[in-house]
Each structure stands twice: as structure tokens, then as C-alpha cells.
Amino acid sequence: MDKTDIIFDLAKILGCEARKDEPLSRHTTFKIGGTADAYIKVTTLSSLSAILKECEESDIDYLILGNGSNVLVSDDGYRGVVIRLDGDFRKISLVDDTTIYCGAGATLAALSKFALKCGLTGLEFAWGIPGTVGGAVFMNAGAYGGEMKDVVYSVSHMDKNGAMGRIEKDDLAFGYRTSVYRQNKYIITGVTLRMSHGAPKDIRAKMDDYLGRRTDKQPLEYPSAGSVFKRPEGAFAGALIEQCGLKGKSHGGAQVSEKHAGFIINTGRATAHDVKSLIREVQTEVADKTGYTLECELIIL
DSSP states (O other), rough: OOHHHHHHHHHHHHHHHEEEEEEEGSSSTTOOOOOOEEEEOOSSSHHHHHHHHHHHHHOOOEOOOOOOOSOOOOOTTTEEEEEEEEEGGGGGEEEEEEEEEOOOOOTTHHHHHHHTTEESSGGGGGGGGBBBHHHHHHHOOTTTTTTTGGEEEEEEETTTTTEEEEGGGSSSBBBBBBBHHHHHHHHEEEEEEEOOOOHHHHHHHHHHHHHHHHHSSSOOOOOOEEEOBBOOTTTTTHHHHHHHOOOOOOOEEEEHHHHHTTEEOOOOOOHHHHHHHHHHHHHHHHHHHHOOOBBBBBEEO
């Protein structure tokens, strides 16, 4: 029996949806990636705890995959268990008139709509970012001058042994595309957000404005993982790449977008190898011609 069969059987007992040899290309916005030994949708805290404990005891690797919007999965896939937070982890509720609790598996789109419905402002920047709330907190996602750190009050998590915990705002170590969760390896299960009252029509107008800008400037018609590189101090990655004449540069099915040079797109049949080769080529060219070192923003599995 393969080790992951233990987790697969446990998931079935717990009532979780589980699949073997699941193509991860189905679960990433890049539409790239080989198979995972097991793919499980976990719907409750108790089932997540049981699965994590078993993975720890049986020495089985696992990872949490949200919307797959900031990752590049290897062509060889993932030897272990990929967990998607679903069910209870997608619930959003109003705690008081300015506080929202949101499960880590909810999408930023769903949270943004909920905040709009409640007349709460501060999250408009997230409208159009194709990720989950847990992933957004993990990397302190941001756009148009806003970041998750501006609205997050506290974060609930689970450790590898299935024990629950919480970290308050001042200890979340938010920085540019990072948080304390990049270091502690805990699994974010839910987020408490504090926001301000605003007029729904003004909130909606700002959301529409940001989405319009994204549509105009970003290659949303192609699969991608969003911005590939972090913003180097004193410059912009996309501008540096364009300056080096790399717009439209391709390797296999991967291409530097002609619409926004900060994006690498899948033109149809790109492999992870294609994308990684193109990333290295871009980094080398930009370093040689401008002196700037481009650091990857996306997570390469």
C-alpha cells in the first residue's frame, strides 16, 4: 500500500472529497502541473486536524493549495497530499458592524462582495485578485496602494499536529509579499478583518475602477500566475523587462506577455520547464543590462 493511500482512506471516512493522481493543472491559474498522489477537499476543522495528524505520524508530505493563483507546479507533480480548504473554510460572517470573520478557503472575490454588501471599505484593492483569503494573508497580497495588512486584525491557524492557535495583528510580521506564516509553516484557517464604514456606491465605484485597470493592463485572457517578479527597490519589474526588449520573448509555450511584461503567460501548451527557463532568461538579461536582480514572487513547487 502506498503511504498516501492511508490518507486517502481516512479522507473518505471523514466524508471529504478525495481523488488519486489528480492533475494539478486543473487547480492552478497557470493551467500547468503534473499529478498529486492525493487531492483532498477538507471541509471542517476536525477533519483537517485528523488528516494533518495522520500525515505527521505517517511521514507524508502535504501542502495547502488555494486557488493556485500564485504558484507554478512542477511537470512531475507533487509526491504527497494536496489539501484544499472547502466547506466551513469558505464561510464569511459579520462579527460586529465593522468586523468580518472569513474562512481561509473563501475567495477574495467573495470577501470583497461581502464587504460591499455590509458597506465596509478598505478591501477594494483585492477585487479582481484571483486568490483565496488564506493565500492572500500568507503573502500579504496587495495592489493599488492597499495590502492585506491594512485590514487584517488577527489570523487563526492550525499547526502540523492539528492544534489550533491565533496570531494578533502586531505579531503577523507583514512585509512586502510576506508574513509570519512564510516562516512558521502553520496552516491559516480563518481571518478576522477590521474595516471602516463607507458608502456602497463609492465602494462599488472604486472596485469597478480597479477591475477596469486590471482588464486594460493585464493579460487576463491567458492563463498566468499574475506578476512573476517582486518589485525591486527603486524600480518596477515590468518596466525593466520591457526596457530590455523582452516583451513577447518565449520559451516553448511560455511567453513574456506583450500586454504587461511583468506577466509570463501560458499560450496553450506551456510546461513548468518552459516557464522556469524563461524566468531564468529574463533574470539574466535584466541583471546584465540593468544591474537589477529580479526575485520571483510566485511560489515554485
